[in-house]
Structure formats: structure tokens, C-alpha cells
Amino acid sequence: MQSPSRLASLPASTRSPLENRINIATSDSEQGAQASGLDLSSVVRALRKHWPVVLSVTAIVGIAVTFYTLGQKKIYSASSTVMFDPSPPRPLGHEVQTAFDLNGLDYWTNQEYYATQLEIMKSKRTAMAVVEQLRLHEDPAFLQNAPPGARTTPATASVEDAAAVLLSRVTITPVKNTRLATLEYQDANPERAQRIALAMVDIYVSKNVEDSQASTSSAVDWLNAQLDKLKTNLDGSEMALHQFQLEKNTLALDISAQSSMLREEMTTFDQALTAARIKRVELSARYRELMKVDANDPSNIPATELLNNSLLTTLRSNYIQAKRDREMQVAAGKGDNHPDVRVADAQLTVAKEALLAEIKNVQGSIAKDLAAVTNQEAGLSGLIEATKKQALDVNLLGIEYNRLVRTKENNEKLYEIVLARAKEGDLTRMMQINNIRVVDRPILPKQPVRPRVVLNIAGGFGVGLALGVLGALALFLLDRSVKTQADVETLLGLNFLGILPVVGGDRPQKSKYYGRYRSKPAPPDAPPELIAHLAPLSGSAEAARTVRTNIQFMSPDRPFRSLLVTSAGPSEGKTTVACTLAIAIAQAGQRVCLVDCDLRRPRLHRIFEKSSDMGLSMALLDPKMITDELLETQVPGLSVLPAGPIPPNPAELLQSEKFAELLAGLMNRFDRVVVDSPPVGPVADAAILSTQVDGTVLVIRAGVASRDIVREATRAIAGVGGRVVGAILNSVDVRRGDYGGYRYAYYRKGYYHRDSSPGEEAGEAPVA
Secondary structure, three states: OOOHHHHHHOOHHHOOHHHHHHHHHHHHHHHHHHHHOOOHHHHHHHHHHOHHHHHHHHHHHHHHHHHHHHHOOOEEEEEEEEEEOOOOOOOOOOOOOOOOOOOOOOHHHHHHHHHHHHHHHOOHHHHHHHHHHHOHHHOHHHHOOOOOOOOOOOOOOOHHHHHHHHHHOEEEEEOOOOOEEEEEEEEOOHHHHHHHHHHHHHHHHHHHHHHHHHHHHHHHHHHHHHHHHHHHHHHHHHHHHHHHHHHHOOOHHHHHHHHHHHHHHHHHHHHHHHHHHHHHHHHHHHHHHHHOOOOOOOOOOOHHHHHHOHHHHHHHHHHHHHHHHHHHHHHOOOOOOOHHHHHHHHHHHHHHHHHHHHHHHHHHHHHHHHHHHHHHHHHHHHHHHHHHHHHHHHHHHHHHHHHHHHHHHHHHHHHHHHHHHHHHHHHHHHHOOOOEEEEEOOOOOOOOOEOOHHHHHHHHHHHHHHHHHHHHHHHHHHOOEOOOHHHHHHHOOOOEEEEEEOOOOOOOOEOOOOOOEOOOOOOOOOOHHHHHHHOOOOHHHHHHHHHHHHHHHHOOOOOOOEEEEEEOOOOOOHHHHHHHHHHHHHHOOOOEEEEEOOOOOOOHHHHOOOOOOOOHHHHOOOHHHOOHHHHEOOOOOEEEEOOOOOOOOHHHHHOOHHHHHHHHHHHHHOOEEEEEOOOOOOOOHHHHHHOOOOEEEEEEEOOOOEHHHHHHHHHHHHHOOOOEEEEEEEEEOOOOHHHOOHHHHHHHHHOOOOOOOOOOOOOOOOOO
């Protein structure tokens, strides 16, 4: 089973499920960070990579703020607190309203009053009064806000301009949930700050009293003017009432008595009239009933008349008796001429005539009574009408009289009210009541409120730190170079074959495994391309062997016989990687041939100290020229075919059948063939070579190669049918945080390295 560090370097397509589970704990954080964008791990990497930027920006901003703060003018603040009393003292009692009475007002009205007072406190009128009182418009120290003892140039200003300067230094702050407000004045001179703050509150309080007194005086003057008019109106109404009484020859009591008498008379007359009407109705009824009596048989007389007239009752009884006697005579069989019958007829006639005469007398008496009652009724109706007319006249007189009385009373009441208000106003004006009081008078400030040295410096360094962090993150986000395994696998979609550490420094390090130096350090003048041979136990050699193992795992059944080593751009260390990889394969006991196909700027002949007269370009003309002496190197198992003389048409040579035959011959002769080529981007040589080998290895210089350039190189190789085996991160500084973790701890602790130097050709640095 592979070690965890080596498993992390294996391409994902060649790992077994067990190996993936072992590696997931070590690579998930890095891959997830690159896939999801900027997270905590990305921020940490950005800060570890660009920490000089963070420190520089923090120091610059912090020092600049420090110098700016220390160079600022010291400002002192004097403050005073005032209170708005909604219930000022009432010496005249609660019935007398004052100019400042706020009781009974709703919440919003009170809030408007307080807001208005705050604006008045900071008004231009108050400021101008302070300026005039303290002569601030003629004080150059005030106008220039000079500290104590500072030299000032003579200067004057208008009162309005000085008031504007004063207001620019004043702050009014209401105290929450109270009726208090704080006036704060800031100045470079603490004594001047105290003096001006005190003058402002005193003038504001006095102005408030003056305003209230002015309004009260104005109200009193108006009341006095109205009082004279009301006095004249009251006198006129009284004289009009008196003149009316003289003209009508009446008094208030006479009018009331006359009205009462007339009412009583009308009541009496109305009762008498009613009785007369009742009497008339009764008499009319009796008269009509008597008129109904039959003259032939007058016995049918109303019972009321019989009850009221005994004579009539007697005569009626006589008539009825006489009539009965005659009927008895006739019933006895006596004829009309019989003496008894004749006597009875005479008696009946006398009784009838007497009865009819009495009835006529009663009718006449009733008729006379009826006429009298009718006359009485008419007389009573006339009296009632006359009394009504007299009552209406008296009522009209009373209405006019009452109108004059009401006018007089209204004028009298209005005069009394205005007189009372005028007296109260005079008293209020004399008392000078004020509802605004100074709670805290300004004291001499001891410490400046600005600048806040500690806070400003701390804030400056904090802002600098924040800007530095943002700058570091911006640089990190703008950096589109390939730096980590996650970039290769997640962002580029390539198999990650491993890393080759950067070469720098030559301090031998002690192995914690062996307790001694692992090997002798490489000679100072040894090329970095041979570090795997000169220091086989170094970290670079171990990294190369890891890459070799990963390539073998890419295709264990059909190993890559020929490999092309190229890069997307120049100066990415493809020649160094090709040499290191070939040496690592040779150290595994295989015969390896390293072919320099960079027919434009070859380097292998210099690295292995061979002549540039013989090589690939000459072998294409005569393959028999490839001898063991030409290929032999100081590395056991490694042969090198230099480029030879530079031809005018490298691409045509590499695409020729002779080159294919030469490459096939080398593959038959050696176990492995490693081809070094130019970069993919500038020329087409690498793309052509990728179609003639088993696989292509892309070399990516960590932190230098752009993702876009690497993608273009990958598409260029895939576009011609080449196969990209994977990518190698070259020149990796494993001491940086970007490559942290136990996977690369071995490389950080156990390899010998030397300082890198500029590339020998085309600016290509000698990186591992």
C-alpha cells in the first residue's frame, strides 16, 4: 500500500477506492476551496502568500494616520445642559395661564415645541448676540481658532460671518427620554470654549424671557386698547336701557307685573267665556226641546223643565187629570153633548190653555236667557281680544327691554374679562417667569476631545490592516496562475502527477529519520537538472520518483514507452523536469533515452557536456550516426540524444517519416524514451511531437503559468490527437503555506538545494 504523501500525488483516475478514502482527508479542503471560490482556506493562503503586502499597507496607513493625528490641532469642548420646564411657577394660581404653559398639550405638540427650542438655541440670532456681546468678530484668535499662546494675524469679520463660524462649532443634542438638551461648543482654546458656551446659554435663556415679556406686553397693550372700547360700549348700553325706561315710562318690575296681570285677566275671561258658552248651549238645548211640545197634546214636556218648574208640573198634572176624566165619561157611554162630557171638555180646555200658556212663558224666559248669554259671550270674546292685544304690546316692550338688558350685561361681562386679563398680564409681565433653566453650567475643559490619539492610531492601523487584507485578497483573486494540486485537477481538469520543489539554498538538513545527513550535498556548480543524480536522497529526487510512480500507475498494463515533456509557455522548467524524470526512471533500473527535440534553443548538450555538432538533426540524415558513445552519460542507465545543429525547418523535420522511424528505433533500443520539446504556445513543434509519442506531460511552473495559457496548450494538443497524461507542478516552494500539510513535509525537511540562477537560454530559469 502507498504512503499517504504518495497517494496524494497520484492522479485521481489511477487511485483505488481505498486510496481515495485515505486521500480524501488530505486533499478535500484544498480542492473544495478552489472549486467553491474564496473561503477560509483561500483567505489563509492569500494572507500567507501576500503577508508583506498586508504588513506594508498596515504600516503605511497606520504611520500616516499617526502623523496626521499628532499633527492635528487639539480641540476642547465645553458643554452646558438646559431644561425645559412644562410647568413653570404659578404665583397667581393655576387659573392664570402663563406664556410657557405646556400642560394639556399632546405628545406631538410637545415634541414640536422642544424641536423649535433647540433650533432657536442654535439660531443665527442667538449666535449674533453672543458675537456682539463678546466682540468675537474682532477677535482674530476666535476667527482663526488659535490655541492659547499661538500667534495670530490681525483679522476682523462681519457679525454675520463670525456668527456662522460660531455656529459651525456648536452642537445641540437632546437627551433621550428627558426634557434636557446639551449645548456643546468646541474650540482650540479651553477658556474661550467655556466663555462662549456660557454666553450662549445665558443669552438663550435671557432671550426666551425677553420674547415672553415682549409677547406678554403686546398682549397687555392690546387688552388695554380693547378695554377702552369695551368701556365705551358698556356705557352706551346702560344709557340706552335707561332712555328706553324713560320713554316707555316703565321699569323692569312694571313690565313683569303687567305681564302677570294680563295673564291672570286672560285666564279669568277665558273661564267666563267658557261658562257663557256652556250656558248658551244648555239654553239652546232647552229651547229646542220646548219648541218640540205638541200644542194639541202638550203633555209631552222634557223632564228637565218639569223638574225645574213646579207650576208647569202642576198644570201638566191638571191637564192629564182633565183628559182622563173626559175619557172616563166617554167610556161611561156618555156622548159629546152630555152635560158631564161637556163639563169635562170645558175643564180639559181650561187645563190645556193654562199648560200651553205656561210653556210659552217658559219658552220666552229661555229665549231671553239665551239672548243674554249670547251677548255675554260676545262681550267676553271682545275682552279677551283686547287683553291679548295689550299682552302682545307688553311682550314686545319686554323683548326690546330684554335685548337692551342683554346688550348691557354682555358688554359688562366682556369688559370684566378683558379687565381681569389685562391685570393678570401686567402682573405676569412684572414677575418675569421663565420655563427654561440652566441645569449644568459649562466648566473649563481639561482634556481635548479631538484628536483621539489612541483611538485614531488604533483605527488607522485597523483600517490599514483591513486594506492590506483586502489588497492581499485582491492580488490572490486577480492571480490566475496555477499554484496547487486543486488548481490542476479542479480548474484545469488534468491529472496531477506530482510536484518538483524549487531549488534554492544549499544548507544540508539533518534527517529526523536517520539522525545524520542523508547524503553529501551536491557540488555548488552542479546543474539543477542533475540534482536527482547528484543527491539521490534529496527531496527533489524523491519528488521525481513520486512523479515516475504516478506515471506508471496511469497505465500499469500498457506503460508509456515514450513520453513528451513540454509546457504551455517558456521558462517553466520543462528541460529540468525532463532530465529529472529521465534520471528517476533510469534509477529504477530501466534503460532510458532522453531526446532533445528542442531544435530551436537546445540545452541538453550543455547539461550533459556533449558537443552540439552531433545529434538529432544529424541522425535524421543518417541514423547510423547514433552510437553508444554519442548517447552515453554519467548517469547509469541514461542515454541522451542532443539536438545537434539547429536546422532551418524544425517543424518539418519533426513531422517527417524519418523522425518517426528514428523514434521507433529508439523505442526498440531503450525501455523508455523521454522527449524534451519547445513550449506548446510559441511554436507547433510540441503539438506535432504529441502525436508521435504515447503520452504528453505538461510542466506547469507553480505561481507563474496562467490557467488560460495552460488550457490553450491542452486544447492544442488534444486538437491534433495527442494524449495529455497529466501535469507536473514545477518550481514549487513547499515551505509556503499554499502547499502545507504532511504530504510535502518530507520535501521541506530532507532535500539539499541551491540558489537558482537565470536560465541559460531564452530566459529559462534552472528550476527543478
